[in-house]
Amino acid sequence: MRKLKNSELDRLSVDEFKNTDKTPIIIVLDNIRSLNNIGSVFRTSDAFLVEKIYLCGITATPPHKDIHKTALGSTDTVAWEYAENTLDVIEKLQKNNVKVCSVEQAENATMLDEFSPESNTTYALVFGNEVKGVAQDVVNKSDAVIEIPQFGTKHSLNISVSCGVVVWDVFNKLQKV
Numbered sequence: 001m002r003k004l005k006n007s008e009l010d011r012l013s014v015d016e017f018k019n020t021d022k023t024p025i026i027i028v029l030d031n032i033r034s035l036n037n038i039g040s041v042f043r044t045s046d047a048f049l050v051e052k053i054y055l056c057g058i059t060a061t062p063p064h065k066d067i068h069k070t071a072l073g074s075t076d077t078v079a080w081e082y083a084e085n086t087l088d089v090i091e092k093l094q095k096n097n098v099k100v101c102s103v104e105q106a107e108n109a110t111m112l113d114e115f116s117p118e119s120n121t122t123y124a125l126v127f128g129n130e131v132k133g134v135a136q137d138v139v140n141k142s143d144a145v146i147e148i149p150q151f152g153t154k155h156s157l158n159i160s161v162s163c164g165v166v167v168w169d170v171f172n173k174l175q176k177v
Contacts, residue, residue, distance in 0.1 A: 023050055031132075125146075
């Protein structure tokens with residue numbers, strides 16, 4: 001096997017990306033402190049044609065060199081918006097018939113491998129602070145809670161890793177409904 005060159009990857013231009021149909025996934029970042037995590041979420045969102053990212057609370061916004069370092073230009077492709085209050089975003093999305101799913105370890109959470117997205121539905125996936133997770137008031141307002149099954153001793157993943165796992169899984173499932 002030969003590794004492909006970048007010129008062989010058939011990537012979309014920025015304009016093509018902005019004009020292409022998006023995956024019905026919105027990401028909500030609830031008080032993320034790491035600029036590198038924020039940039040990684042942008043890059044994952046670009047890879048899977050996510051509709052939009054909401055950056056809430058203390059979550060930093062582009063342009064910033066540390067976000068850019070991991071985003072690799074995806075802050076120019078993925079739509080984003082800053083909101084001071086995550087709950088305001090959740091309520092706005094729900095009024096627009098978006099199903100809000102917090103990604104968290106919680107009672108009665110649906111394990112990611114058992115989560116079945118519905119067709120013709122947009123999902124907002126909420127990812128929380130690196131230490132405190134998704135705020136409890138946001139979990140309380142969510143339509144569902146999705147948990148990533150884990151089997152080791154730590155039972156936690158970096159937020160950017162969690163985002164990659166969940167977005168890939170939901171993207172894959174949405175392609176089949």
